[in-house]
Amino acid sequence: xxxxxxxxxxxxxxxxxxxxxxxxxxxxxxxxxxxxxxxxxxxxxxxxxxxxxxxxxxxxxxxxxxxxxxxxxxxxxxxxxxxxxxxxxxxxxxxxxxxxxxxxxxxxxxxxxxxxxxxxxxxxxxxxxxxxxxxxxxxxxxxxxxxxxxxxxxxxxxxxxxxxxxxxxxxxxxxxxxxxxxxxxxxxxxxxxxxxxxxxxxxxxxxxxxxxxxxxxxxxxxxxxxxxxxxxxxxxxxxxxxxxxxxxxxxxxxx
Amino acid sequence: xxxxxxxxxxxxxxxxxxxxxxxxxxxxxxxxxxxxxxxxxxxxxxxxxxxxxxxxxxxxxxxxxxxxxxxxxxxxxxxxxxxxxxxxxxxxxxxxxxxxxxxxxxxxxxxxxxxxxxxxxxxxxxxxxxxxxxxxxxxxxxxxxxxxxxxxx
Ligand SMILES: [Zn+2]
Numbered sequence: 001x002x003x004x005x006x007x008x009x010x011x012x013x014x015x016x017x018x019x020x021x022x023x024x025x026x027x028x029x030x031x032x033x034x035x036x037x038x039x040x041x042x043x044x045x046x047x048x049x050x051x052x053x054x055x056x057x058x059x060x061x062x063x064x065x066x067x068x069x070x071x072x073x074x075x076x077x078x079x080x081x082x083x084x085x086x087x088x089x090x091x092x093x094x095x096x097x098x099x100x101x102x103x104x105x106x107x108x109x110x111x112x113x114x115x116x117x118x119x120x121x122x123x124x125x126x127x128x129x130x131x132x133x134x135x136x137x138x139x140x141x142x143x144x145x146x147x148x149x150x151x152x153x154x155x156x157x158x159x160x161x162x163x164x165x166x167x168x169x170x171x172x173x174x175x176x177x178x179x180x181x182x183x184x185x186x187x188x189x190x191x192x193x194x195x196x197x198x199x200x201x202x203x204x205x206x207x208x209x210x211x212x213x214x215x216x217x218x219x220x221x222x223x224x225x226x227x228x229x230x231x232x233x234x235x236x237x238x239x240x241x242x243x244x245x246x247x248x249x250x251x252x253x254x255x
Numbered sequence: 256x257x258x259x260x261x262x263x264x265x266x267x268x269x270x271x272x273x274x275x276x277x278x279x280x281x282x283x284x285x286x287x288x289x290x291x292x293x294x295x296x297x298x299x300x301x302x303x304x305x306x307x308x309x310x311x312x313x314x315x316x317x318x319x320x321x322x323x324x325x326x327x328x329x330x331x332x333x334x335x336x337x338x339x340x341x342x343x344x345x346x347x348x349x350x351x352x353x354x355x356x357x358x359x360x361x362x363x364x365x366x367x368x369x370x371x372x373x374x375x376x377x378x379x380x381x382x383x384x385x386x387x388x389x390x391x392x393x394x395x396x397x398x399x400x401x402x403x404x405x406x407x408x
Contacts (some may be wrong), residue, residue: 038381038382038384038392039384041382041384041386042382042383042384045384045385045388046384048305048307048308048309049305049306049307049388049389050307051307052303052305052306052307052308053306053307055306055307056306056336102356123337126337127336127337127339128306128336129340130336130337130338130339131303131306131336131337131340133307134339135305135306135388135408138384138406138408139384142381142384239376252328
């Protein structure tokens with residue numbers, strides 16, 4: 001196993017932690033707005049788990065960075081260009097169905113990635129992944145059930161879920177992109193090559209969409225640029241300005 | 256100077272209730288993983304239930320406040336993630352107390368075995384998520400009452 005380069009490890013941790021941070025923030029936007037109380041609670045709990053995982057991932061990222069920063073510094077004091085999340089998680093919530101479709105497309109990937117990280121060579125990554133995978137097994141169970149319930153539901157809910165899948169599916173490909181950071185993680189035995197997870201993912205998504213009577217779109221076009229930081233969508237800037245509002249208005253304020 | 260013994264510290268910690276479910280103690284819940292002296296510093300190792308559980312910081316504050324009150328000056332609270340917390344660490348006593356309180360205790364089968372109110376076994380899941388990250392919502396079809404189930408993880 002190759003000794004891991006800290007620059008690559010930092011990028012990997014930012015990508016992992018920014019995915020959970022940005023999705024956690026998006027999901028938290030539903031708090032108090034969901035269609036029924038049980039769903040409101042479920043969304044808030046999911047957001048809480050994701051933010052909790054973010055604290056662990058970005059906490060470790062800050063240590064690796066070695067500049068005396070904290071997870072909070074990374075979450076609240078970076079500008080939009082410095083985020084390394086995939087574009088899928090920064091997209092607006094849309095309606096409830098679109099939110100749950102995005103959640104399932106992410107949870108399915110998360111539930112396949114984390115068990116690999118939980119067996120990798122980096123002790124800290126392993127520990128965080130072992131913790132997170134237990135939480136994510138509940139997330140994917142629920143988001144899959146809801147996608148099936150709404151997809152195989154009424155004419156209206158079916159149409160909305162198909163529209164959500166058609167809109168979101170071109171953002172899935174970025175989860176399986178590989179670059180030199182991923183190659184360094186593979187060499188060090190920390191994480192698998194994202195591309196190697198695709199077959200398992202397609203099988204899982206295929207099974208759930210079939211039960212949901214939804215059609216997975218053809219074509220391999222993928223919107224990307226988020227995890228490399230080359231280009232985010234315009235939506236991330238709006239999200240960040242709301243998430244970081246307090247630190248921007250009152251720099252350095254604490255609880 | 257002599258330190259209070261590790262056994263003594265465990266005894267003190269055994270009085271601390273879980274902030275969300277006060278009928279069980281932190282020790283019942285299985286989240287206090289170790290108490291040791293490292294030189295003059297008392298190290299208490301705590302593992303979180305769920306990574307985003309808001310009770311975690313309150314639990315740490317409760318532990319610190321109690322031990323300071325008992326005269327411990329050098330105290331370190333250490334977070335341990337691995338092995339990850341599991342409901343298997345919950346004591347039998349805690350399971351019984353939960354049920355008596357109206358929360359169905361965790362079961363390896365992944366769902367409650369009976370209604371904590373009437374003992375009925377015709378149960379349905381309402382939601383995988385409940386009022387705290389560690390609980391799900393179920394309903395009993397015998398007495399028609401909803402109840403909380405402590406999820407098995
Ligand atoms: Zn009952």
